[in-house]
Amino acid sequence: MHDYDLLVVGSANADLVTAVERRPGAGETVLGSDLAVHPGGKGANQAVAAGRLGARTALLARVGDDAYGRLLLESQRSAGVDTVGVLVGGAPTGVALITVDPSGDNSIVVAPGANARLTPEDVRAAGSLFAAARVVSVQLEIPLDTVAEVVRALPEGTRLVLNPSPPAPLPGEVLAACDPLVVNEHEARVILKGAGADVPDAPEEWAQGLLALGPRSVVVTLGGDGALVAGPDGVARVPSVKVAAVDTTGAGDAFTAALAWRLGAGEDLESAARYAAKVGALAVTRAGAQVSYPSGAEVAAL
Numbered sequence: 094m095h096d097y098d099l100l101v102v103g104s105a106n107a108d109l110v111t112a113v114e115r116r117p118g119a120g121e122t123v124l125g126s127d128l129a130v131h132p133g134g135k136g137a138n139q140a141v142a143a144g145r146l147g148a149r150t151a152l153l154a155r156v157g158d159d160a161y162g163r164l165l166l167e168s169q170r171s172a173g174v175d176t177v178g179v180l181v182g183g184a185p186t187g188v189a190l191i192t193v194d195p196s197g198d199n200s201i202v203v204a205p206g207a208n209a210r211l212t213p214e215d216v217r218a219a220g221s222l223f224a225a226a227r228v229v230s231v232q233l234e235i236p237l238d239t240v241a242e243v244v245r246a247l248p249e250g251t252r253l254v255l256n257p258s259p260p261a262p263l264p265g266e267v268l269a270a271c272d273p274l275v276v277n278e279h280e281a282r283v284i285l286k287g288a289g290a291d292v293p294d295a296p297e298e299w300a301q302g303l304l305a306l307g308p309r310s311v312v313v314t315l316g317g318d319g320a321l322v323a324g325p326d327g328v329a330r331v332p333s334v335k336v337a338a339v340d341t342t343g344a345g346d347a348f349t350a351a352l353a354w355r356l357g358a359g360e361d362l363e364s365a366a367r368y369a370a371k372v373g374a375l376a377v378t379r380a381g382a383q384v385s386y387p388s389g390a391e392v393a394a395l
Contacts, residue, residue, distance in 0.1 A: 095225055095226060095227040096149065096225035096226075097149050097150060097151045097175070097222070097225050097226040097227065098143070098148040098149045098150065098226075098227050098228065098354055098357050098358070099139075099140075099143045099148050099149070099150045099151075099226065099227070099228050099229075099230060099350070099353055099354050099357060100150075100151050100152075100153065100178075100222050100223065100225075100226035100228070100229045100230070101136050101137075101139045101140040101143070101150065101151070101152050101153070101154075101229075101230045101231075101350070102136065102152075102153045102154070102211075102216070102229060102230070102231045102235070102239075102240075102243050103134065103135050103136020103137070103139065103152075103153075103154060103208075103230070103231055103232045103234060103235055104134035104135050104136045104137065104154065104187060104203075104205070104208040104211075104232065104234030104235055105132075105133075105134040105136055105137035105152070105154040105155070105156050105162075105165045105179070105186070105187065105207075105208065106133045106134035106137070106165075106186070106187040106188055106189045106203060106206075106208070106234075107130055107131070107132065107133065107161035107164060107165065107186055107187070107188050107189070108130070108131040108132070108133030108134075108188075108189045108191055108342065108343075108381070108382055109128055109129075109130055109188060109189065109190050109191065110128070110129045110130075110131060110191045110192075110193060110342065110380075110381065111125030111126050111127075111128050111129070111191070111192055111193070112125060112126040112192075112193045112194075112195075113125045113126075113192045113193070113194060114194070114195065115194060116192055116194060116200055125192065129380075129381070130161075130164070131381040131382055131383060131384055132164050132165045132167075132168035132169075132382070132383050132384075133189055133342070133343060133382040133383060134154070134165070134187060134189070134208065134234065135232040135234050135256065135258060135346050136152060136153075136154050136231075136232060136234065136235070137152065137154060137165055137168070137169065137383070138343045138346035138347070138350070138382050138383055138386075139230055139232075139346045139347075139349055139350040139353075140152040140169060140172070140174045140350070141168060141169060141172040141174060141383040141386055142343075142346060142347040142350035142351065142372065142376075142383075142386045143174075143350040143351070143353070143354050144169070144172035144173040144174040145172050145173075145386050145387065145388050145389070146350070146351060146354060146372065146387075146388070146389045146392065147388075147389040148350075148354040148357075149175075150172075150173070150174045150175065151174065151175040151176075151177065151178055151222055151225075151226065152169055152174050152175070152176060152178055152179055153178035153179070153211075153215070153216070153219050153222060154178070154179050154180070154208070154211060154235075155179070155180040155181070155183060155184075155207040155208060155210055155211045155215070156179060156180075156181055156186045156187075156207050157181070157182065157183075157184055157185040157186035157206060157207045158181050158182045159185055159186055161185075161186035161188070162181060162186040162207075165179075165186065166179060166181075168383055172383075172386075177222075178219050178222050180211070180215060182207075183207055183210040184206050184207040184209070184210050185206045185207065186206050186207055187203065187204060187205050187206035187207055187208040187209075187234075188203070188204045188206060189201050189202070189203045189204075190202045190203075190204075191342055193340050193342065193380075196338070197338035197339055197340050197341050197377060198341055199340065199341055199342045201342075203234060203259075205234065208234055208235050209235070209236060211235045211236065211239050212236070212239060213238055213239050213241075213242035215239070216239060216242040216243055216246050217242065217246065219246075220246065223246045223247065223248060223251065224248055226251060227251065227252070227357040228251065228252045228253075228254060228353045228354070228356060228357035229243060229247060229251055229252070229253050229254070230253075230254040230255075230256075230349060230350065230353045231243050231253070231254075231255055231256075232255070232256045232257070232258055233256075233257050233258055233259055233260070233261055234258070234259070237261060237263075237264075240255075240267060241264055241266065241267055244266055244267050244270045245266075247270065252272050252353075252356060252357060253270045253271055253272060254271070254272070254273060254275060254349060254352065254353040254356070255267065255270075255271045255273075255274055255275065256275045256276070256280075256345070256346075256349045257274065257276060257280055257284060258277075258280055258345070260276075260279065260280040260283035260284055260287075261283075261287070262284070262287040262288070263284065263306075265307060268306050268307040268308050269307040269308070269309075271307075271308035271309065271310075271311075272308065272309035272310050273308060273309070273310035273311050273312045273322070273324070273352075273362065274303060274308040274310070274311050274312070275311075275312045275314065275348075275349050275352065276299075276303065276311070276312070276313055276314070277313070277314045277315075277316075277345060278296070278299075278313070278315065278316075281296075281299040281300075281303060281313055282299070284303065284306070285299065285302050285303065285306075288306050290302050290305070290306070296313050296315060296321050297321065297323075297328050299313055300313050300321055300322075300323035300328055301323065301328070303323075304323055304324075309324065309325075310322070310323065310324035310325075310362055311323045311324070312352065312362070312366055314345060314348060314373075315333075316333075316341075317333050317335075318333060319331045319332045319333035319370060320333075320348075320366050320369075320370060322362045322363050322366050324362055329363050331363060331366045331367050331370055332370070333370060333374065334370055334371050334374035334395065335374075336374045336375070336377060336378050337378065338377040338378070339377060339378055339379060339380055340377060340379065340380045340381065340385065341377050342380075342381060342382045342385075343376060343381070343382025343383065343385065343386075344373045344376040344377045344385075345373070346382065347369075347372050347373050347375075347376040347385075347386050347387075348369045348370065348372060348373035348376075349369070350372075351365075351368055351369035351371075351372035351373070351392075352365050352366055352368075352369040355368050355369065368392070371392050371395050372386075372387060372392055374395070375387040375391060375392065375395060
């Protein structure tokens with residue numbers, strides 16, 4: 094019996110968000126809206142998204158002993174996430190600087206802070222969390238050697254979901270453990286190019302190219318065009334849910350968290366991705382990342 098449906102290992106940031114009419118060019122200054130501060134970070138986002146959906150969730154992360162760190166801990170606890178694995182201190186809490194344009198698209202710069210101090214030793218010390226989790230989800234806003242240690246720490250039968258964001262070349266042992274590797278268009282292209290593979294035009298070909306690198310399965314998110322899932326049984330398209338987008342910040346994290354949870358519940362990849370598409374769609378209808386994530390009841394009503 095697993096104590097957790099999902100263990101998320103990853104980053105926790107304070108998101109500093111401003112709305113702009115357009116993004117500045119080199120050497121240019123533009124005016125934005127009043128600054129809003131939200132709890133964020135890809136790891137913390139995924140944990141909150143899963144917790145709000147009803148998954149029994151734990152987070153392994155590091156934050157600073159500061160106001161931003163306390164904001165992040167409170168957000169996790171209010172979503173029902175177990176924060177026993179959240180380490181405090183060693184550096185200031187990470188910060189993401191986010192601009193959002195009128196279409197809802199965003200650009201993000203991350204100052205990692207304490208996230209860069211989440212070490213392989215921290216992973217090894219959290220063995221009891223890994224033993225208690227049905228699925229582990231990880232991203233690349235923490236050091237790559239820490240991600241590799243997560244792979245080594247996986248108990249037999251525990252599923253790994255990896256979103257390689259920001260994208261970077263991945264060791265073979267990490268790629269081989271992914272089930273699935275979850276990428277958007279940009280991440281798919283960077284990983285294929287970094288591996289020396291051709292970068293074709295069609296998403297179906299991206300998925301096949303990524304599978305050839307070693308993952309057990311692949312999910313490619315396509316924004317308003319939905320998603321694509323690929324594995325041993327072939328490739329399938331998952332349609333999007335049409336909504337009026339307000340802010341896409343953190344929507345990919347909500348999608349990945351929902352996908353990981355439903356996979357751990359025994360759903361096949363396509364069914365889990367269809368559920369995740371609903372969660373991601375609801376997330377973009379509200380401003381911010383964690384504050385935008387829906388409850389399980391809201392998803393059921395969509």
